[in-house]
Amino acid sequence: MHLGIILCLVISEVSSAVLDQRPSGKSSWTGKLLVVPMDGSHWTGVKAVAEEMGRRGHTVIVVIPEISMRLGPGKHYITKTFPVNYELDLLNEILTEHVRVVTSPGQSLLKSMTSTAAIFIKIFNMMVSTSESLFKNQELIGFLREQNFDAVLTDPALPMGAILAYNLSVPAVYMLRGMPCGIDAAATACPDPPSYIPRFHTQNSDRMTFSQRVLNFFVSILEPLICKFVYWPYEEVTFNFLQRDVSLTEILKTGAIWLMRYDFNLEFPKPLMPNMQLIGGINCEIGNPLTKVSITFILTT
Numbered sequence: 001m002h003l004g005i006i007l008c009l010v011i012s013e014v015s016s017a018v019l020d021q022r023p024s025g026k027s028s029w030t031g032k033l034l035v036v037p038m039d040g041s042h043w044t045g046v047k048a049v050a051e052e053m054g055r056r057g058h059t060v061i062v063v064i065p066e067i068s069m070r071l072g073p074g075k076h077y078i079t080k081t082f083p084v085n086y087e088l089d090l091l092n093e094i095l096t097e098h099v100r101v102v103t104s105p106g107q108s109l110l111k112s113m114t115s116t117a118a119i120f121i122k123i124f125n126m127m128v129s130t131s132e133s134l135f136k137n138q139e140l141i142g143f144l145r146e147q148n149f150d151a152v153l154t155d156p157a158l159p160m161g162a163i164l165a166y167n168l169s170v171p172a173v174y175m176l177r178g179m180p181c182g183i184d185a186a187a188t189a190c191p192d193p194p195s196y197i198p199r200f201h202t203q204n205s206d207r208m209t210f211s212q213r214v215l216n217f218f219v220s221i222l223e224p225l226i227c228k229f230v231y232w233p234y235e236e237v238t239f240n241f242l243q244r245d246v247s248l249t250e251i252l253k254t255g256a257i258w259l260m261r262y263d264f265n266l267e268f269p270k271p272l273m274p275n276m277q278l279i280g281g282i283n284c285e286i287g288n289p290l291t292k293v294s295i296t297f298i299l300t301t
Contacts, residue, residue, distance in 0.1 A: 030057045030058050030059065031058050031059070031150040031151070032058070032059045032060075032061070032147055032148065032149045032150050033050075033053055033058055033059070033060045033061070033149065033150065033151055033152075033153060034061055034063065034144065034147070034149040034151070034152045034153070034164075034165075034168075034170065035049075035050045035060060035061065035062040035063070035077070035152075035153045035154070036062075036063050036152060036153075036154040036158075036160055036161030036164055036165075037050075037062065037064065037071060037154065037155060037158075037161075038127075038154075038155040038157055038158035039065075039068045039069050039070060039071055039091070040069055040070060040095070041070075042155045042157065042158075042176075042177075043070050043071055044070075045175060045261060045279075045282040046153065046154075046155060046175055047074065048282065049153060049175070050062055050074065050076075050077045050153070051074050051075065051076045051077065052076075053076075053077075054074070054075075054076025054077040055075075055076045059078070060076065060077035060078065061077065061078045061079075061080055061144075061147065061149075062074070062077050062078070062079050062080070063080050063081075063082070063134070063140070063144070064079060064080075064081055064082075065081065065082060065083075065084045065130050065133065065134075066081045066082065066083050066084060067084050067086060067087060067088055067091070068091070069088075069091050069092075069095065080140060080143070080144075082133055082134050082137045082140050083133060083137075084129065084130055084133045085129060085133065086126065086129060090126065091126075094119070094122050094123060094126065097119055097122070098119050098123070101115045101116060101118075101119050117226060117229075117230065120180060120230050121230060124230055124231065124233060124234075125233060127158050127159075127160065128233040128234060128237055130158075130160065131158075131159070131160040131163070131234070131237050132237055134160060134164070135160075135163075135164075135237065135240070135241040144164070144168065145168060149168065149170050150170070150171075151170060151171050151172070151173055151256070152164065152165035152168070152170050152171070152172045152173065153173045153175060154172060154173075154174065154175070155174070155175055155176050156172075156174045156176055156179060156184070156252055156255070157176055157177075157179055157180075159231070159234055159238075159248055159251070159252075162174070162248075162251050162252055162254075162255070163234075163237075163238055163241060163242070163251055165254075166242070166246070166251045166254055167241060167242055171256040172254060172255045172256060173255070173256060173257045173259065174252075174255045174257065174258045174259065175259040175261065175279075176258070176259070176260065176261060177260075177261045177262060178260075178262070180200070180226070180227060180230060181223040181224065181226050181227030181230065182199075182220070182223050182224075182227075183227050183231075183248070183249060183252065184252070184258070186224075186249050187249050187252035187253050187255070188252075188253075188255075188258060188273045188275070188276060189253075189273070190271055190272065190273045190276070191271040192220075192270070192271070194213070194216045194217045194219070194220035195208075195213050195216070195217070196208075196270075197216075197268070197270045198216060198268060199216050199219040199220055199223065200219075200223075202215060202216055202219055204216055205268060206268040206269060206270075231248050234248055235247075235248075238251070255275070256275065257275050257277065258273075258275055258276040258277070259277055259279045260272075260276055260277065260278050260279065260280075261279055261280060261282060262278065262280045263278055263280025263281060264278065265280070266280065267280075
């Protein structure tokens with residue numbers, strides 16, 4: 001069900017650019033979708049959409065680095081790879097450290113924030129290197145430009161896809177769990193009051209005491225500074241590729257649809273903008289129907 005909703009949204013976005021060119025009297029059409037995924041668990045939901053879009057007859061091209069943990073070819077989409085200047089050992093090392101930081105119990109707020117910021121810097125430095133490798137690959141960029149894509153599906157946590165969509169002047173469909181520092185709220189101009197919405201690492205709920213709200217407020221002040229520091233390496237990469245000074249927030253503002261991988265049954269409620277859709281559960285396996293033996297057993301117990 002969730003995948004069907006996502007596909008309707010993505011297909012709607014893909015069709016928007018070609019709707020006027022569709023021959024009259026025909027109800028079926030195919031579009032071109034560029035997918036720029038992020039490695040790791042982020043790839044799970046994006047791959048499901050890419051496969052289904054390709055299965056339905058759309059041309060889907062997935063751009064991935066030659067070195068990755070989970071990214072790879074699929075049955076219903078075309079894969080385009082580009083070389084990078086790091087090895088798989090570096091990915092495994094960063095992943096191990098990330099797991100250690102996330103699972104470390106009993107950390108203070110300051111320790112938790114500094115540890116997370118340190119591992120994020122390592123992750124983002126690697127992602128910056130990946131982005132530079134793609135943007136400097138003139139042959140691949142030229143090929144993508146010639147395809148005249150109708151939409152780009154990407155996870156903006158890795159800004160490479162958003163920057164590429166901006167450069168190609170193609171509508172971007174973002175699929176994400178969330179972004180650090182609340183940059184997603186800033187990009188969508190979504191209300192994000194610290195008096196009600198708990199900040200990352202504070203362990204607050206949506207029902208805070210006065211002291212918790214004060215702490216939440218100070219964390220919300222620090223978030224833009226942390227975000228500026230974490231995403232700073234992308235400024236030079238973006239300038240070199242676009243040949244103009246554009247902030248990451250400005251680029252993310254051009255996103256057509258934000259597909260948010262969470263659900264208010266499990267998350268604290270917060271405001272959403274009209275182009276933000278909840279798709280929690282997209283990574284869940286579809287259950288098979290019960291057998292007659294199972295149904296009989298349930299009814300008789």
